[in-house]
Amino acid sequence: MLNSLYSGITGMKGQQTKMDVIANNISNVNTTGYKSQRVRFQDMISQMNANAQGANNNGRGGINAQQVGLGTQVATTDVMMGGGSLQFTGRNLDFGIQNGDNSFFVVSESGNAGEPMQYTRDGGFYTDTNGNLTTSNGFRVMGYSAGTPANVNGFNAANLTGQAVGPLSIPETIPNPAGGGVLTIQDYSIDNTGTILGTYSNGEAYVLGRIALSNFANPDGLEKVGDNMYNSSANSGQPTYGGPSDDGFGTIRSGFMEMSNVDLATEFTEMIVASRAYQANSRSITTSDEMLQELINLKR
Incomplete structure (x- = not known):
């Protein structure tokens, strides 16, 4: 049978994979x-019809190898880690990471020590009835807890980063560190260094913790888990x-959310390319079939 039949099949399979990736990108154009x-291709092994030959002593020149390729295969499905644009929301628990394409928020399903962490660029956070800082699906947001809330005056929140990361919370009430009963939260804010500040009923602001970020040597190697x-x-x-x-880490902006980095113009252009490539590969199969038909018709 003609190798072109099978080469055409590999091309169609590859373009189908590319179309699957394009469709997924388009479906996530509004995903935070x-x-x-993107999909990249590489050629498969080639059939050697004749080996290369070097020049000989009789003055005859060298001859290149004669090879026929046997199709294509998917080389990689790269993740494009470039940052998406930040969109203003005005909500104080929405955060976007700025100037840090390599930085991610750290989350944990239960917040227990030793549990594998997961990482996200989705900075839409919430507080539950216990004051825990969570993601939209209930995962705990991790960072550096201040332990006993410390008065903001003269306190450097950067000192918190020397400890292990753990779950963060914004408690509704705290014992007055200076003595004198329970304090009730009046307001809270998180600045661009990730420091969580709570203002309580005595009019004082206290440091409650600091959001953690994570960096990776090769962020393209991260695995998407939904x-x-x-x-x-x-x-x-x-x-x-x-x-x-901190040095090497991005800055977070409260009141902003990072949008998807999908470029619809690029995706629709690549969709046209994939469609035409798929069509061309199908034509190579039908043409090969017509050639086989002509061969069969030699015997009438």
Whole structure:
């Protein structure tokens, strides 16, 4: 049988994979913090019809190898980790990471020590009835807890990053660190260094903790696991934790959300390319079939 039949099949399979990726990108055009993907191809092994020959002593020149390729295959499905644009929301628990394409928020399903962490660019956070800082699906947001709330005057929240990351919360009430009963929260805010400040009923502001960010040696190696989250992998490297605005880490902006980095113009152009490539590969199959038909018709 003609090898072109099978080469055409590999081409159609590859373009179908590309179309699957394009469709997924388009479906996530409004997904918070989504990173688009692209498909790259590489050729398969080639059939050697004649080996290369070097020049000989009789003055005859060298001859190149005669090879016929046997099709194509998907080389990679790259994740494009470039940052999406930040959109203003005005909500004080919405956060976007600025100037830090390599930085991710750290979350945990239960917040227990030793549990594998997961990572996300989706900074839409919430508080539950216990004051726990959570993601939209209930995962705990991780960071550096202040333990006993410390008065903001003269306190450097950067000192918190020396400890292990743990779950963060914004408690409704706290014992007065200076003595004198229970204090009730009046307001809270999170600045661009990730420091959580709570203002309580005595009129004082207290440091409650600091949001953590994670960096990776190879963020392209992270594995998507759904729910806008990633797992580390053998090729991403282990995470390095730090605080927003620290050296090498991004800055977080309260009241903003990172949008998807999908470019619809690019995706629709690639859709046309994939469609035409698929069509061309199908034509190579039908043409090969017509050639076989002509061969069969030699015997009438």
